[in-house]
Amino acid sequence: MLIEQIADKKIVRKVFDEEKELKSKQFFDVGELKSSGDKLSVNLQVKIFDEDGKLEEKYFTHYTCKPEKSDVLLNVFPFAQRGDAKYVIEASSYGFKNLYQFKAEEKKLKDLSLKMSVESGMLGFFGSKNKIKLSHRRVNKTASGFDLQSHLTIKVYMMGLNIKTESYQVTEKLNDNKILLSQEFMSEDGSYFLMNY
Template identity: 60%
Template structure:
């Protein structure tokens, strides 16, 4: 569940960054690949997200996602469709169910507890340190809502450097999962993100303390 949560974080930004396209616009019509590796750098799982064309209905933007799940041998284990919808300019985002809850009808409400989250990739070229960010994910319907399930995500130690092809962002991302108000699990990642000169995501690496990691290519 928690590693899939990071996939969501990579896709939820519905806020324009420094005058550039929103992330939902950048990924529309593309294929996003997520690979997970163990401490020996051996592939343990692969997910391929095939993103449909961007649809606009009133103030809402939406794309259809075809999710393909593969095992470590590259064999297809499961495939299904889900819908991703957001309304630009709002601090909370309604998100259709993702892999870990796709059998239910729950909606995930993403609430930014830090106003700065709207500026996730909004920075000046000469910036070196960026502000810390945090947000809260809660489940508004379904059985997990009964248990009071939510997650707190904090992005700290954010730094940016300029490269010949764009920018590199590094940060420490901590996910704390709560049930009935009790912290039941905490995961911390060291994150490295590559962006091009237009601040469009190229790749993300999420490294755990034990050396296992997963990679997102856009």
């Protein structure tokens, strides 16, 4: 999904534990798309609610990317840090600009990778970077569109050292026009979260 497609939208993320119990819900209020020179940017307001619907936290995040890398955004913003931050997204795979562009008869897609850095606050000072890789990408045609399965690995670096690695099995549902409708991120321990667009 392109950055233009999420501008001015409300997006819901639901987090479940390994017993499929709802643990939290997040609402992403995406602001207006802004263009400045060779950059696109968008502000997000994130509201986090517990399993009882009580507001736990509210914060803002700012994303910036070049137009040719704008379709990277939705694959990284579910992992936004808490607190005010500014993110710069940089694709390290040529194919990321064609993330959801494939032929209907294709079954297997190329692996993709990107880098995301935090440019503000304490994490920016310490040189926080994330390396994100999508591998084992497979697509299936369905009656209502496409299902895209992939393995997502996120490596978090601070001052050049890998401090955390997370892995997910990702299922994405797209309509016939290849517009992203939902994403499911399943972790190794069985917990997962859903994104509805």
